[in-house]
Amino acid sequence: MKQLTGSEIVIECLKEQGVDTVFGYPGGTILNVYDALYKHQDEIHHVLTSHEQGASHAADGYARATGKVGVCMATSGPGATNLVTGIATAYMDSIPLVAITANVGVSLLGKDSFQEIDIAGVVMPITKHSFIVKNVHELADTIRRAFKIAQSGRPGPVLVDITKDVTANVADYEPKAPEPIERVTKTIRAEDIDTAIKMIENSKKPMILVGGGVVAADASKELKKFAEKIDAVVCDTLMGKGAFPGTDDRYTGMIGMHGTKVSNFGINQADLVIVVGARFSDRVTGNASKFANQAKLLHIDIDAAEINKNVEVDASVVGDAKEILKMISTRIKASKKPEWRAQIDALKEQYPDHADMNEFSGPAIINKIYELTEGNATITTDVGQHQMWAAQYYKFKEPRQLLTSGGLGTMGYGVGACIGAKYGRPDRVAINIAGDGCFRMNMNEIATASRYNVPIIQVVINNHVLGMVRQWQTLFYDKRYSNTILDDSVDFVKVADALGATGFRATNLQEFEDAMKQAIELNKPVVIDCIIGKDDKVWPMVAAGAALETCFDQQDLDNK
Template identity: 65%
Template sequence: MQLTGAEIIVECLKEQGVDTVFGYPGGAILNVYDALYEYKDQITHVLTSHEQGASHAADGYARATGKVGVCLATSGPGATNLVTGIATAYMDSVPMVAITCNVGTPLLGKDSFQEVDITGIVMPITKHSFIVKDITTLADTVRRAFYIAKSGRPGPVLVDVTKDVTGAKYEYTACAPAEIIPKTDTIKDEDIATAVQMIKEAKRPFIFTGGGTIISEASREVTELAHRIDAPVCDSLMGKGGFSGEDPLYTGMLGMHGTKTSNLGVSGCDLLIVLGARFSDRVTGNTKTFAKNAKILQIDVDAAEINKNIVVDASVVGDEKEVLKRILAEVPEMRHPEWTAHISELKEKYPLRYDHSQLTGPYIIEKLYELTKGDAIITTEVGQNQMWAAQYFKYKEPRTFLSSGGLGTMGYGLGAAIGAKMGRPDKTVVNIAGDGCFRMNMNEIATAVRCGRPLIEIVLNNHVLGMVRQWQTLFYDHRYSHTILNDAVDFVKLAEAMGAKAIRITKMEEVEPALKEALACPGPIVLDCMIDQDLSVFPMVPAGASIDDIFDEEDMKK
């Protein structure tokens, strides 16, 4: 049947199973929005307050559901406003398709009104970017974009379509989505045999799991492996929920703000099994001393990650779930009582600690965990709020912790929370923010209100840029250069002005009643939690130090 280019785009979205898109209209993309009007009963469009909010919402939708997130923007500034969100998704391997529309083909390259080479701009931060100037290639390009975004190591893809293509007509024929097959052709029998032998020989094995565990849906296999070989498990920020935080073998996060147990355990193990993690500098600290007593076995779908940051002793390239299935078929039951007893002693000796005499971020997050019993999707901003959320909430399932790990994007969490709530409306969704981050994209509270769904925004308000101030305290001799937010901004009034309910919390005894009210609230609610400006995130490893040089406040007192 003959359809316009705009209608072809929407039909292709339907083919791919898209039920929700996030965006903001403008002149060049008007034809697509006109088509969406006709399909409004089949595809829900969420109008965000800013295009960056749309990109973060698409990202959050993708992370929470495992499906491809979709965002839309017009040409010029509309398209460039997506860039930070696209880069965020790229760094964290999130499947996303961004559809932008450009000026008409005859106007390209002439500095036309709101013209920008968005495909060129995003080339370093996408798996692929396309510009469609011929309607005959439109449908296949959109389909290919979804396949690229989802296959192998996922990531964002941008499709830019000129306005004349969206208005032209062409024959459309429906097509089933291409099947996404896990990457197994790179898995070699000899690599599996080597991995199995290393595991059999290990006396002090340790498992480090990252975001790849969640992407490949390998959580069950990781859990089975850990219990089969009696190995403790730590995770990266991106790996939260890939292995249950309530499991007795779990030791906490690894790295700069990880637990002492994880850092000391990895430093003392004789085999480190790395699953779907890229050895971020925030994890490894000094690469020359990382896991210095261990052989390292790395399993990853992306061959480019092998030996990129850390030289490993052996590796298996391929889909993590499939690799683990093959390893589990060969690995016997094993027990390491002395090793697991040592790790248990470390856990008992070095628990996470915080000041219980005043209102703090950890207290609020622990109380949230207690009241939800861990059954919630937590999104975060970046900084102290992010680290406390990673440390003090126990994530039992994959896709329940959404955070900007690689890019560290302030302003990410609220948009991501909206996307997560749209994708999984049955789940309680909470965004944990600092006041500095909340300022970045707090206009999306209006979007949350417009969506009409319950969503909790917790602002840990210390009137400073907390993580930067912490570094200024520790390493810059208390020189607080432009990190104090000593103005009169009232987040309660702002939230209420945008149509949300809001509560200010100033003391510990107000936390539980406020959280209970928030959990029962039928719409968006903001909790403005006033905490001290000099609270810090501990434990901590100084930048460039070895991870076993980890210290906390007790160490500083000594």
């Protein structure tokens, strides 16, 4: 046992947890921690982002890419509040993250002191837990608890706020190995497994709906084995991408507002829908009262609070998806469903994708990225049309390949997340796909990539409008384009050069292919500005609140 300052205890606890990279921005109240970090820079690499929001998104991207806990740091007041959007993003998508902030000294709390804010209170609704540490003797155990909470059960973010005097005070420190993270199995009831097996064995037309919980549980292998054993077809949510291979014959594509017609129509032809690690988001179900009305619903999820929250189900199993799928697969009888598979194959033939891959458009750009990376890249996105095109046209083979803000829908997420992902998975090409509206929000993080020479590739799908909002204005607001036109003189190639990256502009598919090939070979930060038409749309589409069977595309509108 030895005596250390609170700041030294913070660093030692991070080392205990195996943290190798931290994203953050220093300031007055957290200076002691940064001073201690300076002395351990050979053990923990700190990435100075351009903005604290970038730090929280980078920590999130690191966590999504690796499955480990992402860590970010910020000072008090605006430093801490600038983390909030990133913390909320992680919370909505169940991403393990620990945010460490510092606050004014205990004697100054509650006095509206300079840069004082009750950040633990601010983030209470968007964290699994938030702590404020006012006693140095409680610091080590609080940090250890934070890491355990972030990873246990349904993962999520935890905030630890430390007063400045605690970072300077001294306490005894004794190293401890991290407590093992146990899989949640106590909630798995034998009778629920029995019911699930009976429902599956009675089904002639099973469909599996895969959510992000399968990624979090590291259950993709078990899922594939399970799907093959019961001969089910498989669709996924945005968060479930890659949990089941997008190249598999039984895969029908994403479901929901911009899901495929095969998935949206197919789920209404199934007699059993097995939902694994998904929460029945409104963007997935459409009109919840009309969701999969011909089917029985079996819900497998780690969080009991999600059962019957948005959609009433016929049966459920609560617990770790990996363990539940193993239990069911071990006992279930293998079966073949040729008629059901033929029915889905007929839907695939009836509703092929109509995107022209020779036209310079969002789908063609994504398809070209897929070809040039052979499906092996880490793809981060911002939020909007480009996000949906990425989900639709990049065939994700593995989990943790698509990193995107699903629940919160955070514009400006992508660049920071891409930097974090590249630190977590340096072996993979890392590409952020953004619209011009999103890129404007946090393009300052290109400077971060340049400072550390992080070889990310930023693809801007630039239509000079807020594309997704404009799409809604076109379809539902009689083309009243209120504040969605971005046709100004901003030059992203010059911005890239000014921020220390290499910029390219592409106005056709060949120019884009040439730029992408150079970007991959350069192995440095690159921005590719892709100029496409402002009226390109994401198809298919389900109007907000409508039933999935009302899914339509441009051909349907033209045939009216």
